[in-house]
Amino acid sequence: MxxxxxxxxxxxxxxxxxxxxxxxxxxxxxxxxxxxRPTVITDDVIHAVLRRRAAGEPIEKIRKDLIIPTGERKGHNPSLASVYRALAEHEKAQRHPDAVEQARAEYTVLRQEL
Incomplete structure (x- = not known):
């Protein structure tokens, strides 16, 4: 007991x-x-990856030319996992743009309340 x-x-x-x-x-x-951690893949980097990927280049080759613009690893190449994760998030945002806009609007309202 x-x-x-x-x-x-x-x-x-x-x-x-x-x-x-x-x-x-x-x-x-x-x-x-x-x-x-803060994101290391900016929108500009994503668009560069998408353009080069559309041209037929493999992600592994593209990654070697990418440079992290800010943060602790500034000037280094992002990991392959970071590139794939950023591409997946971008694709998800493209599939559900209204949900992304709604989330941004709700976030703005929350920020104004604080």
Whole structure:
């Protein structure tokens, strides 16, 4: 019975920590802080990749010519995974442009409220 009591106390404490963490993340998101690293692939870089990819060049070759414009790795080449991730995000935004615009509008409203 003593072990069951301690197990219940630990589970209650874990749930309280989880709720506090989620509230903190939500508050940070409302302030515009979303965590994680800043993006290294800008819109200009994406458009260059798309143009060269349309010309038939492989992503591996294109990546070697790309330069990260800002941040800690400024002047270096982005990773292949970063290029593919940026292309996937761009494609997703192109498929659902109204959802992207709605999200931007909601974000603007949230920023004005703070």
């Amino acid at each position: 003593l072990f069951a009591f301690f197990a219940a106390m630990a589970e209650t404490e874990r749930e309280a920590i989880r709720e506090a963490t989620l509230e903190g993340l939500d508050a940070a998101a409302r302030r515009g802080n979303h965590g994680g």
